[in-house]
Amino acid sequence: MSAKKNDKKNTNHLTKIVLTGVNSFIGSNLARRLANDPRYQLIVIDIRKPDFLEKGVKFYKVDITEPMVDSVIAGIFRKEAVDTVVHLAFLSSPIKDTSLSHELEVIGTLNMIHASSAIKLKKFIIKSTTMVYGADATNPNFLTENHPLRADPGMAYLRDKIEVEHIVKRFSEKNPNTVVTVLRACSILGPTIKNFLTSYFSSPAIIRILGFDPLFQFVHEEDIIDVFRVAVEGDYAGIFNIVGRGVLPFSTLLKLSGKLAIPVPYPLAYSIVSMMWSGNLLSVPPTFLNFLKYTWLADGAKAKKIMKFEARYTTKDTLESFMGTQRLRELRLVE
Amino acid sequence: MAKGNVTALSAKAKSTQNMKEFAAPDTAIALRTIKLSPQPKKVNIINLKKQKKTKPERYAVATSRELTALMKVIEDKFDELSRNYDEKFKSLLSDIKKEKKNITQNFVSDSLGGLKGFISQFSTQKIKEQLANAAMWATSTEVDEFGLDPVFTAKARPFFDLLYNKWWRVETIGINNIPATGRALLVSNHSGGIPIDGAMIVTSILNEHPASRITRALVEDFAYYMPFINSFLIKTGSVRASQENAERLLEKDQLVIVFPEGLKGIGKLFKDRYKLQRFGRGGYIKLAMRTHAPIIPVAVVGAEEAFPIIGRADWLGKLVGAPYLPITPFFPWLGPMGAIPLPTKWYIKYGEPIEMKHYGPEDVDDDILINRLSEHVRTQIQNMLIDVLKQRKSIFFG
Numbered sequence: 030m031s032a033k034k035n036d037k038k039n040t041n042h043l044t045k046i047v048l049t050g051v052n053s054f055i056g057s058n059l060a061r062r063l064a065n066d067p068r069y070q071l072i073v074i075d076i077r078k079p080d081f082l083e084k085g086v087k088f089y090k091v092d093i094t095e096p097m098v099d100s101v102i103a104g105i106f107r108k109e110a111v112d113t114v115v116h117l118a119f120l121s122s123p124i125k126d127t128s129l130s131h132e133l134e135v136i137g138t139l140n141m142i143h144a145s146s147a148i149k150l151k152k153f154i155i156k157s158t159t160m161v162y163g164a165d166a167t168n169p170n171f172l173t174e175n176h177p178l179r180a181d182p183g184m185a186y187l188r189d190k191i192e193v194e195h196i197v198k199r200f201s202e203k204n205p206n207t208v209v210t211v212l213r214a215c216s217i218l219g220p221t222i223k224n225f226l227t228s229y230f231s232s233p234a235i236i237r238i239l240g241f242d243p244l245f246q247f248v249h250e251e252d253i254i255d256v257f258r259v260a261v262e263g264d265y266a267g268i269f270n271i272v273g274r275g276v277l278p279f280s281t282l283l284k285l286s287g288k289l290a291i292p293v294p295y296p297l298a299y300s301i302v303s304m305m306w307s308g309n310l311l312s313v314p315p316t317f318l319n320f321l322k323y324t325w326l327a328d329g330a331k332a333k334k335i336m337k338f339e340a341r342y343t344t345k346d347t348l349e350s351f352m353g354t355q356r357l358r359e360l361r362l363v364e
Numbered sequence: 365m366a367k368g369n370v371t372a373l374s375a376k377a378k379s380t381q382n383m384k385e386f387a388a389p390d391t392a393i394a395l396r397t398i399k400l401s402p403q404p405k406k407v408n409i410i411n412l413k414k415q416k417k418t419k420p421e422r423y424a425v426a427t428s429r430e431l432t433a434l435m436k437v438i439e440d441k442f443d444e445l446s447r448n449y450d451e452k453f454k455s456l457l458s459d460i461k462k463e464k465k466n467i468t469q470n471f472v473s474d475s476l477g478g479l480k481g482f483i484s485q486f487s488t489q490k491i492k493e494q495l496a497n498a499a500m501w502a503t504s505t506e507v508d509e510f511g512l513d514p515v516f517t518a519k520a521r522p523f524f525d526l527l528y529n530k531w532w533r534v535e536t537i538g539i540n541n542i543p544a545t546g547r548a549l550l551v552s553n554h555s556g557g558i559p560i561d562g563a564m565i566v567t568s569i570l571n572e573h574p575a576s577r578i579t580r581a582l583v584e585d586f587a588y589y590m591p592f593i594n595s596f597l598i599k600t601g602s603v604r605a606s607q608e609n610a611e612r613l614l615e616k617d618q619l620v621i622v623f624p625e626g627l628k629g630i631g632k633l634f635k636d637r638y639k640l641q642r643f644g645r646g647g648y649i650k651l652a653m654r655t656h657a658p659i660i661p662v663a664v665v666g667a668e669e670a671f672p673i674i675g676r677a678d679w680l681g682k683l684v685g686a687p688y689l690p691i692t693p694f695f696p697w698l699g700p701m702g703a704i705p706l707p708t709k710w711y712i713k714y715g716e717p718i719e720m721k722h723y724g725p726e727d728v729d730d731d732i733l734i735n736r737l738s739e740h741v742r743t744q745i746q747n748m749l750i751d752v753l754k755q756r757k758s759i760f761f762g
Contacts, residue, residue, distance in 0.1 A: 166585060166589050167585065167606075169604070169606045169607075169608035169609050170509070170510055170603065170604065170606075170608070170609050170612070171509070171608065171609075171612060173608075239591060240590075240591025240592040240594065240595065241589075241591060241594055241595070242594060242595035242598060242599075244507075244510075244511045244598065275506070275507075275509075276507065276509055276511065277505070277506075277507060278507065278511055278513070278595070278598065278599065280503070280595065281503050281504075281505065281507070281513075284496070284499040284500055284503060285505065287492065287496055323589070324604075345505055345506070
């Protein structure tokens, strides 16, 4: 009750934020933080109401992949006089059903963009990944935001992500008054997040490509939540690579993780992974093996310079914080 | 009297004789029965009577006094001996018993403890620790942004020092042309089938230069992404040849080596040795212009004879992922042995730096200027090569 009264009092100063993908890791953590912040009014759009939402948060049950849903979303935007959209309804791991993932990632984003174009939106923040650059032999050691997105179009997961980037780029060109922030995060790891990387590192034996040892970087889950907050609070138009501090060779990371690493020649690894992928034993398709072969580091200098964001955790710390929890999980001391 | 004495003596003598028999171990109990029981005397008297009948004259010789004295001495001796032996055997027996107990106890505890220690060596935790330690051999947990591993490099350095000092006996000329601080772009001729000349330039600056600077070599793609070589190159500080990478390194005031001859240089035939190939498209000049890094021409002499390529098999190279397979008088005929470079005498000459400070970003688009500058650097290196070659008398002994 008191929250509602406060809302009415401070309506003029409140920034109204629409959040999608609130059941994802970043979405849920960002929602918790923003809900406790008196400066913001949080409006959640999702197909499932998360149980942790507090009283002041408004919830609209909308499936953003449905046809003609863009007008419904635009209606919500107008009704709530929305300032900022944080679009996080994306998959954190590839799935078998590529048509479903295409609907969610590309069509969902398209609907959000259509609705955002219909009103004078102040800010549009979207999450992407540095995997869109692709692992290629001709990559420079550090990929900047201007580098072309060359991920193998054979990977449905990344093809969708690249298409989303193109949609958002067109939107930002058409709407110069809207601050469009694209946060390309490198591999996220941490004690609580779950994605295909955490399942890769929690398997008892890990496949690596024989004779190849690319450099890797991880960003800690806390850093990634922080950077979304920074993007919500300030106006930073453009694309930003979000990376952790420092890099390490993949072999060193495997040694630090204490996992049994099996070096496998690339062709053999490809057939093993494709068999495991079709047998539902692995969460990544075989095309992802290129990411274990070539270096695909992203350069976080732009985020540091413009957003003043610098990760607190190094790549090594991030892996160790994840592995520490993982060991407790294996002993069934934490969930 | 005499008779009785003799009997006693004989009995004692007999028992001393018996004593000798008893002296063998494990008879302590038997000895005690003889000493303590009065019974044997009676038995001996009967024996004596028999002896007296057979040998009477033997005892008649000794006088009674002498016999008494002798008997007393013997008796004392016997008593002493038997007492000593008894005590000794008693203590020995108890010792043996104790020892036996100890041994069994110790054996059990030792073997249990040993087993425990043995098993503890194989406990999962210990094994994990040991494996982790073994795995982290020559691996640093911190590398620089291009992957240079200081621990691995320190382990690999003696091998390169050996090649540098003993195999090729490298001599450096003009090392002071390398600045002690700040960026510089080293431009060198390239040769040798296996791009080992870059490693020798790096070693020479590490060993000979007063500042002992680390130089980053830019490596062609085909070598950079060769299985195993890839990992080794990254850890020892090599970087994939690309404008972005080189710019980033020079912006951080590092020394960078480029080989503008590239693949054409490595695959140079023996008949073309020390004839510089085309210097790419002048990318390195643009790089130096953008970063204002001085260009230092480097001439490596000796490397071009170390791996005399007489032919190139393109289709064989494709099989192993290389652009070609070099054919020398020894390779691939002698197998891996043929790939060992010849121990020629090497010279590395560093020329005077060519300043690039007065060029600005607008000059990067001036293709004619870039071509001219590139040709200038190429001529400089060619002249340096000719200078060193003129002074050299022998390929193998300098």
